[in-house]
Amino acid sequence: MxxxxxxxxxxxxxxxxxxxxxxxxxxxxxxxxxxxxxxxxxxxxxxxxxxxxxxxxxxxxxxxxxxxxxxxxxxxxxxxxxxxxxxxxxxxxxxxxxxxxxxxxxxxxxxxAPADLILALRAFGLPFGAGLVVSVALQYVPGLKGLFDQVQDAHRLRRAGNGAPPARGLQVVRSLLPQLTSVLILSIRRIPILAMALEMRGVGRTNRRSSMRRLxxxxxxxxxxxxxxxxxxxxxxxxxxxx
Amino acid sequence: MSRTIKGKQRLPSSIALRIAAVAVLTAVTAVLTLLVRIPVPATKGYFNLGDTVIYFTAFTIGPLSALLSGGLGTALADLIGFPTFAPISLFVHGLQGLVAALIAGLFLGAKQRRRAFNPSWLLAAAAGTLTMCGGYFAAESVMLGIGPALVELPFNLLQNVVGAAAGMALSLVVRKAYPPVAELRW
Structure with missing residues (x-):
């Protein structure tokens, strides 16, 4: 259907x-x-x-x-x-x-399919910008998951052999802060690059730009x-x- | 069309930049809500870090980014696990980010907003916690009944307090380690 x-x-x-x-x-x-x-x-x-x-x-x-x-x-x-x-x-x-x-x-x-769902929402009046945000975010989720895994591995290697007991309970949040800092900075550094890519496709310009496909x-x-x-x-x- | 940050980095037009900022922060919120689960041995339950990213966005980037990325990010994460709660998360977490960001920037000028610690963050975190816990309690009372909503309330409260504290710490550290983030205010 x-x-x-x-x-x-x-x-x-x-x-x-x-x-x-x-x-x-x-x-x-x-x-x-x-x-x-x-x-x-x-x-x-x-x-x-x-x-x-x-x-x-x-x-x-x-x-x-x-x-x-x-x-x-x-x-x-x-x-x-x-x-x-x-x-x-x-x-x-x-x-x-x-x-x-x-x-x-x-x-x-x-x-x-997620892309079709966004197109259906667009058909019911979802603004182009909002649809673009959701579709770009969906594209970025697997990449950011990989980035988080990489950062976790790197931090685990730095801690290897220092003999500290593993964090438990709410201490885990504290021990995660350096990893979260790395992930956030690496993610935020992608914003200008993504913005340039969007601009290259005409987003934010008054002239003709690419658009989403139609159902x-x-x-x-x-x-x-x-x-x-x-x-x-x-x-x-x-x-x-x-x- | 493009502008320069401290002569190093060229930023594209504001619309493309805003869409990119919200999209990336939405994806970060969804990933940290869905993937980072901290087990609570006492209850056999889990904490997630979605609130941490929402408060980070509210204190570092701005109200509209916090509204959109907080709402969309948690809703996307819910669509995979608990789709029933996705519309509630979209509304409640979006409002939580907006309220926290507005209060955080309410009492201080633009220059002071970029300073190290902003005391209004505490009030903003309290208002955000109240918004999120109140919103979820109201929605869960309708959806699940008053009993289960009361059981969930302390966990939501604790998750929010931890998220707000971690969000403040991250905002301070990230702004110090990566100053261009201040240019992304929206």
Missing amino acids: DPRCKLPLAVLFTVLFFLPLPLVLLGAYLGALSLAIWLGLGFRELVRPLRTIAPLLLLVLLLTPPFQRGGQAYLRIGGLTLLSADGVREAARLALRLTGVTFAFFVLLRST PQGRRLVLSSLAAAAVGLGAVVAIFLFP
Whole structure:
């Protein structure tokens, strides 16, 4: 599906998970998103985001009920209600919301190339400068990771054999400061060079300059738009079917 | 179109330079948020250094750079790990950088801003911490509920305090070691 159609769908599903809808309907939305990930990306990809948010889900399920004590009490210790009907309902709602929003973004990001996502955002009005910043930053991330590894290795070699015990806890931050200083200076020194490269391509000039490529138009976009409209309309119509 | 820094380095036009500065600082923020994880043995959790770069940018470069690179950098890092939090990070960390940078430059003139230590940094760090912790608490209360949001609050607070202290130290050291950085103020 075209990224310009996937983006509004992801936003729509995110909004739906924040609406005060019945739990059954939220579960149905989550089921639809899970099915999309399973069919489109495979079962293993369905487990990946779940594994990432598992600690947060556990926190939500454990800590929400004590703060929502209305309705029938299921577990009470010393006059304090720890588990009640309202608590269980709220915990389920928040767990569905967290999982649903994560799945909505996951399916968008896993099925779309970063460059196409930026182009889709450009189609929805993201300024050229902002799009350029994000795409250049994405290009620089692997290079800076390599730079950080190099600096770390160099500092490790300088420390080798001095017999100092390895830093622990917050001392690690202090021991990282010389490495961070090197990384920051080396990164900042790249700014004028990158700026010159951008200027060579016409950025910041009034005359004609190079621009980003455009996403394809035509039949594929029409079909994608129709499919996205059908899915979105179905999700909204379902709200009226489950009052 | 180009200008010279101390007769050594030619800098291109301001728009290209601003885009380049924000892009590089965004990438640095994303890398240090994502890759440098300091384990906390007591909680089995991790600290990241995203806040350190945000405060460094706020104290060294300026408000708009801190707003854009802080927000975009942490959001890019979140897109890889926790995509749900990317819009929250974009807004909250961007605001944190903007508030810290504005307060840091509020009380002193342009010449004084380049001095060694600026006492307004302490107030700026406190305001930035309040913005970040308050913003995350509000967002997590809606997203995860009040209980998990309360559990996360002390960790966010500690990470921010450590990040602000490290950001101040880095700003001082980098400005001393690489004076042309002062010309990048935006």
